Amino acid sequence: MHKPVLTIFYQFNPWHTTIGGIQTLVSLFIKYAPSEFALRLVGTGNDRYQPNLKWQKAEFAAREIDFLPLFTLKNDNVRSLIPTTVKYTNALLGRCFASDFMHFHRLEPTLAALNWQGEKTLFIHNDIHTQMQSAGDKKAILWRRFPAAYFALESLLVRQFSQILSCNSDSVELYRQRYPSMGDRIAYIKNSFDDEIFYPLSQQERETKKRELALTLGLVPETRFILFAGRLHPQKDPLLLIRAFAALNESHTHLLIAGDGELATNIRAEINRLSLTQRVTMLGAMNQTELSKLHCICNVFVLSSAYEGLPLVVLEALASGTPVVTTRTGETPKLLTTDSGVVCSQHTPESMADSIRHVLLHPENYPSVSCVRTARPYAARTVIGDIYTEMLNRWELRTVSAVGS
Known part of the structure; x- marks a missing residue:
C-alpha cells in the first residue's frame, strides 16, 4: 500500500527561513511527521542549488521531503511592492499539485487549487475580523484597503476545503457565522512549540x-x-x-x-x-x-x-x-x-x-x-502527532472504501 502524500503550500524555504510563526509551524509539521506519510513542500528558492520549478529530494530536520521552489525569494522579512503572496499565487496558477492531503496557510494561493482533487485544509493564523478592520495602519495588510474584495474572494474559495483550522477562537466563530453549512468543517487548533528547543534552565x-x-x-x-x-x-x-x-x-x-x-x-x-x-x-x-x-x-x-x-x-x-x-x-x-x-x-x-x-x-x-x-x-510532538493520527485514520477509511467499491 502506498503512503498517503501530504503537500504543504507556503512561500518560504525551510533551509533559509524568514521570520514568522507560519514558517515555524510548517517546519514542525515536517519535523514531527510520522514515517507513514510522504511529504512534499511547494515553497520558494534561495540559491542556484535548488533550481526553480523542479521537484528535488531534500532533507530537513532529519526527514526526507520532496521540495519544489516556485521562484527565488531572497528576503521576505521586508515587503516588496508586489506582495509575496501574490507572486506565489501567480506561480501556482495553471499547475496541478493535487495529492491525498494539501495544507494551505494563505487563502489566495488556493485560487489555483479549485479543481485539484484531494483533502484540502486551510490554516487561519490571525483574528481575521480584527485584522481586516479599517482602523489603524491600512498598510499592515494589503487586503485591509479592500475588505469587501477579500471576503468576496473568500466566499468563492472557502467551500473547497475539507477543513478550516484556526488557532484563534474568534476567527472560528466568525467563519461558522459566515458559512453555517460548513460548521462541522471549521475547528479550533492549538498552535505549538518545539520542546526539544524551548525548555527552562535551572x-x-x-x-x-x-x-x-x-x-x-x-x-x-x-x-x-x-x-x-x-x-x-x-x-x-x-x-x-x-x-x-x-x-x-x-x-x-x-x-x-x-x-x-x-x-x-x-x-x-x-x-x-x-x-x-x-x-x-x-x-x-x-x-x-x-x-x-x-x-x-x-x-x-x-x-x-x-x-x-x-x-x-x-x-x-x-x-x-x-x-x-x-x-x-x-x-x-x-x-x-x-x-x-x-x-x-x-x-x-x-x-x-x-x-x-x-x-x-x-x-x-x-x-x-x-x-x-x-x-x-x-508541545508540537503531541499537537501535531494527534493531527497526523486523525489524517491517517481518514485516509485509511477512504482507502478501504475505495477498495470495497
Missing part, C-alpha cells in the same frame, strides 16, 4: 547565563532583560513597546529586540528620539536555537501586537519558563494564567509599562514552573 543556570549576557553587552550583572521577538511589522506594533519601555523608566533594565522587517528604521529613529540607545539592543533576525538562548534567561517577554492568532513565540517564551506581558489581542489573553503573565488593560505605552513593571518587581508571582505548565499542552 535557576542557577538562568542567573549565570543572564550575567554573562549582561557582561557581553557591557551592562551591570543585575540587569533585568525584556525581550521582543518577531517581525518588525505594523501587526506586531513594536513602536508601542519602545514607547512603553521609555515610560517604564526602571533602572537596570534592558530591552532586547530580536527580528527584522520594514519598521527597523522607524524603530531605530524612535530609540534615538527617546534617548534609549544605551538601553535597547536590536539583534536582527535570529534562528530558533539562537532565540531559545534568550527566552530562557530574560525576565519577561512582551507581545505588543495589534492583532494575533496565538503566536508561537508566546508559547516558546512560556515553555522556557519566562512570563509574558501581552496586549489584549488574539488567544494569548485566554491562554495566560495569573501566575504566567499579565494582560495589559489598555493598548497604550503607560498600560504596557505598568504591566511590565509589575512582572519585574514581583518575579515570585510568576514562577518558571507555572509558565512551563501553561505551555505544556501545546
Whole structure:
C-alpha cells in the first residue's frame, strides 16, 4: 500500500527561513511527521542549488521531503511592492499539485487549487475580523484597503476545503457565522512549540547565563532583560513597546529586540528620539536555537501586537519558563494564567509599562514552573502527532472504501 502524500503550500524555504510563526509551524509539521506519510513542500528558492520549478529530494530536520521552489525569494522579512503572496499565487496558477492531503496557510494561493482533487485544509493564523478592520495602519495588510474584495474572494474559495483550522477562537466563530453549512468543517487548533528547543534552565543556570549576557553587552550583572521577538511589522506594533519601555523608566533594565522587517528604521529613529540607545539592543533576525538562548534567561517577554492568532513565540517564551506581558489581542489573553503573565488593560505605552513593571518587581508571582505548565499542552510532538493520527485514520477509511467499491 502506498503512503498517503501530504503537500504543504507556503512561500518560504525551510533551509533559509524568514521570520514568522507560519514558517515555524510548517517546519514542525515536517519535523514531527510520522514515517507513514510522504511529504512534499511547494515553497520558494534561495540559491542556484535548488533550481526553480523542479521537484528535488531534500532533507530537513532529519526527514526526507520532496521540495519544489516556485521562484527565488531572497528576503521576505521586508515587503516588496508586489506582495509575496501574490507572486506565489501567480506561480501556482495553471499547475496541478493535487495529492491525498494539501495544507494551505494563505487563502489566495488556493485560487489555483479549485479543481485539484484531494483533502484540502486551510490554516487561519490571525483574528481575521480584527485584522481586516479599517482602523489603524491600512498598510499592515494589503487586503485591509479592500475588505469587501477579500471576503468576496473568500466566499468563492472557502467551500473547497475539507477543513478550516484556526488557532484563534474568534476567527472560528466568525467563519461558522459566515458559512453555517460548513460548521462541522471549521475547528479550533492549538498552535505549538518545539520542546526539544524551548525548555527552562535551572535557576542557577538562568542567573549565570543572564550575567554573562549582561557582561557581553557591557551592562551591570543585575540587569533585568525584556525581550521582543518577531517581525518588525505594523501587526506586531513594536513602536508601542519602545514607547512603553521609555515610560517604564526602571533602572537596570534592558530591552532586547530580536527580528527584522520594514519598521527597523522607524524603530531605530524612535530609540534615538527617546534617548534609549544605551538601553535597547536590536539583534536582527535570529534562528530558533539562537532565540531559545534568550527566552530562557530574560525576565519577561512582551507581545505588543495589534492583532494575533496565538503566536508561537508566546508559547516558546512560556515553555522556557519566562512570563509574558501581552496586549489584549488574539488567544494569548485566554491562554495566560495569573501566575504566567499579565494582560495589559489598555493598548497604550503607560498600560504596557505598568504591566511590565509589575512582572519585574514581583518575579515570585510568576514562577518558571507555572509558565512551563501553561505551555505544556501545546508541545508540537503531541499537537501535531494527534493531527497526523486523525489524517491517517481518514485516509485509511477512504482507502478501504475505495477498495470495497
